[in-house]
Amino acid sequence: LIDYSLVKVIYQTNTGHKFIMPPRFITNSNTRILRLHGRPVLLVRNFSNSSSSSDSKQIEPSSTSFPSTQGVLKAASSLLSNLHVKIASSLTSSLQPKDRERLLQSLNIKISNQDQNELEKHRKEHEEEGRIHNTIGQAVAAAVANEALKNKSLTDREREEIWNKAEQATLERVKHEILLKDRNKDSKEAAISSNDAQDNIQQEHHQQQQYHHHPILGPTLVDLGYKRIHLASAQTLSSIPIWEKQRIYRHDRAKAMAQDKLKSIELGLPGVISLHESIEGKLSILDGQHRVGMMTLLQEKKKDDAKINLILNQILVEVFPQSSTAATATAAVEDSHAQDLFTEINKAEPVKLLDMPGVAKVSDRRIINEASSILQDTYPEMFKPSQRCRSPHLNVDNLRDAIFAAGIINKHNLKNHKALVSWILQQNEELGKKYQEECPSSISVAALKKAKQYGFYLGLDSAWLYK
Numbered sequence: 001l002i003d004y005s006l007v008k009v010i011y012q013t014n015t016g017h018k019f020i021m022p023p024r025f026i027t028n029s030n031t032r033i034l035r036l037h038g039r040p041v042l043l044v045r046n047f048s049n050s051s052s053s054s055d056s057k058q059i060e061p062s063s064t065s066f067p068s069t070q071g072v073l074k075a076a077s078s079l080l081s082n083l084h085v086k087i088a089s090s091l092t093s094s095l096q097p098k099d100r101e102r103l104l105q106s107l108n109i110k111i112s113n114q115d116q117n118e119l120e121k122h123r124k125e126h127e128e129e130g131r132i133h134n135t136i137g138q139a140v141a142a143a144v145a146n147e148a149l150k151n152k153s154l155t156d157r158e159r160e161e162i163w164n165k166a167e168q169a170t171l172e173r174v175k176h177e178i179l180l181k182d183r184n185k186d187s188k189e190a191a192i193s194s195n196d197a198q199d200n201i202q203q204e205h206h207q208q209q210q211y212h213h214h215p216i217l218g219p220t221l222v223d224l225g226y227k228r229i230h231l232a233s234a235q236t237l238s239s240i241p242i243w244e245k246q247r248i249y250r251h252d253r254a255k256a257m258a259q260d261k262l263k264s265i266e267l268g269l270p271g272v273i274s275l276h277e278s279i280e281g282k283l284s285i286l287d288g289q290h291r292v293g294m295m296t297l298l299q300e301k302k303k304d305d306a307k308i309n310l311i312l313n314q315i316l317v318e319v320f321p322q323s324s325t326a327a328t329a330t331a332a333v334e335d336s337h338a339q340d341l342f343t344e345i346n347k348a349e350p351v352k353l354l355d356m357p358g359v360a361k362v363s364d365r366r367i368i369n370e371a372s373s374i375l376q377d378t379y380p381e382m383f384k385p386s387q388r389c390r391s392p393h394l395n396v397d398n399l400r401d402a403i404f405a406a407g408i409i410n411k412h413n414l415k416n417h418k419a420l421v422s423w424i425l426q427q428n429e430e431l432g433k434k435y436q437e438e439c440p441s442s443i444s445v446a447a448l449k450k451a452k453q454y455g456f457y458l459g460l461d462s463a464w465l466y467k
Helices: 069-092 097-106 113-128 136-151 156-193 197-212 234-238 251-262 289-304 331-345 362-378 396-405 417-437 445-454
Strands: 008-012 018-021 031-036 039-045 228-232 273-277 283-287 315-321
Touching (some): 069 097, 069 113, 069 136, 069 156, 136 156, 136 234, 136 251, 136 289, 156 234, 234 289, 234 315, 251 289, 283 289, 283 331, 362 396, 362 417
Parallel strands (some): 008 039, 273 315
Antiparallel strands (some): 008 018, 031 039, 273 283
16 A cells, blocks of 8 residues: 555656656556655656547556656656755755755755766756845745754754755746746747648637636736736746846745734735746846735745635736747847846835946845845844844845945955955944944934843944945
8 A cells, every 4th residue: 555645746747848746646557656766756647638548548567658667767766856955955055065065964864976977957046146046935845944943952853844945836836837837838839830821820829728727826917018917826926036246035035024924814815926937937026025925925924814805817917928939049139138127126125236237246245145144144133134224133134225325345355255244343342332332312222221131233323334
């Protein structure tokens, strides 16, 4: 007997793509059960779109429709290893090598030297080019893993929950990538096979059908040409990658938004999530990543609390497609389209100068982000989620932007985040000495008392930024 909660499925589509997904997607008995490293593996072939009666029959192990058991195990091992690396990358792409190793060790995850090189490649892309690879679901899983690791050593159950959350998010992403590849392949085949006027009419009808029913987002409600409107679920949105040059995802901000939303459920979910669609059909979140993070957290809470009466399966989404007439457009042109949209969308929103595309160097942004995160982790009582927080508190995004605007990195020739943290702590120490001797009338007694209690004075006065 197979415990299907432990089964991983190797699924092969009619177009030859292979990937692994949970057994809930099985819709046919065309299966074969094997064991890989002591864990059951279910191989499924060509079940979704085929009308052949042979596809509905149970395939015997000796059937020539399947490769040899040895070949299947080899393919399965490769697929599982690839998924293993994808999950590990989603958890560690923003971490330095030592922190990555510590997290993987705490989760009892063993990575080969070859796969370590792949993880390091992803980290460098994130660090040097400022590129984000994760979906919101993957970002949430990574944040939960890092929070758990900071707070305590992990139990076996916690390890399993963290890995399962990252695995589920990665599986959802891979599933959607396959759906998009299949759609693109069908479109290309239809274009190649069109030889006469009748074929062209059929192809145009086929493309319209595909266009008005997106494989991930579902039916198009309104098509304005420059953008489409869809209704999508929070789960679907959490599996869409963040635009790779987006501002950094802050899990603490998403958690605070989720807590606030629980106090105002009757207002529903105002606003719209904005997506970019490349010529190849790749989707990415341009605006609303923290709201998607909030909805992902609320989705989890809703499973345990039926009183949370939020409709999370019909979220308003606007999609800005790259013009199909620019079929020969380069990656730079496509990136420019997304960047222009991001800038346009955020003109009326409080986006920090540091986070605007093309304004700050990638290396400077990374140094500031890492240094600010360290300060927030070191003095958690002195940081607030609100950007309008009062003295002596700081908001981490305000701090990041202030450091950039003051030109501290260039002015003091700081080469890495450790040097920046050291410089900031030196300013904090000098402020501490100053306020031990005097209390200016512009600073309240209560603010100074709390600053002394936690040894953090940077929120009392911003003059230190310009020394």
